[in-house]
Amino acid sequence: MTPAATVMQRCDVLSACTEEPGKITRPFASGAMRRAHQYVREWMSEAGMTVTRDNIGNLRGRYQGAGKGTLLLGSHLDSVRDAGKYDGPLGVMVAITAVQRLRDADKRLPFAIEVLAFADEEGLRFGSTYLGSRAFSGAFDAAELTRTDSDGISMAEAIRRFGGDPARIAGDRWVGGPLLGYLEVHIEQGPVLEQLGLPVGVVSAIAGQDRYDLTFTGEAGHAGTVPMRLRRDALVAASAFVQRVHDYATSHEGLVATVGRMTVEPGAANVIPGKVTLSLDVRHADDAERKRARATLLDGANAIAEKRSERAAVACSPRLTSQLAQAIEGEKVQLVSGAGHDGVYVSELTEIAMLFVRCKGGISHNPAESVTDADVAVALDVLGRFLELL
């Protein structure tokens, strides 16, 4: 079997590790994750790695090198509900296979490689993302431990049942000496590579993100009796805002902005909308551009805005990124990741880089997620050359 075929087959095997038969749903610290770990442990060992699991539930495989430094490779093993096979697992499988190739060639690099299979990136079970990489980076907040899942089980209890000690998560932080960087291979989750006809692309940055809730207040009234010119229709104001968000982002390069949720009150066919609440999500690779967009959009809205979250953009390492580009044969393209990744937190420890792999139709977080053997083979070759260059 070719290395790429091995990666594909292993993604198939992991897809059967699920909490919902017929679907791929693999939450943090679940039975499905436990079964996935059994496989991944075995594959890591086969590739010559020493395998450990930390308290939050990250699986770590270490392939010793001749020198002191360590290069981190990885991605996450958890999934959203009814997920595809590749968002997360692909990066872990490609990393393990790259190490397997070194082992098969009986090769030691001047640095060690540590493959990280993160425990939770999507946050399906506890609504709290990046648990794995936050613990690894020393950014885990113990207050999270009291969160409960839909069955009322606390995060602390879930961690204990999975074999970890919640009191010792601070000890999951990387203490293994100097780091050379972190590289994650991930499906693109967008259509750009497919449109360009390219198998892989280098990520230049992970976009920063703002999330707001906006409330538009008007006056509810009878749909039949209040004359049009006397109305204060909250939905009409909200609709104008939605259009403005779309137009503004369309006319600003690199900006994406979305209203994805809206609630209309009272919400009856014969009542003029009195109140509308909606969500606003704004992302850009440049924080200054994002803040400018946010200010303009919120100023122009006749609404009360409440901030939900803000995350700064994370630039990928120019050094690692240029080596990654060098490792690509043929046309090289740089992309911004609109989606967040574990690298956001790992960047607090070391420089990060990401390689995107083309996915069919740009579809992710969906069972229709699809990548080809040939593209995975390219990603493996790029990773192999990148290790040589490093």
Ligand SMILES: [Zn+2]
């Ligand atoms: Zn992912």
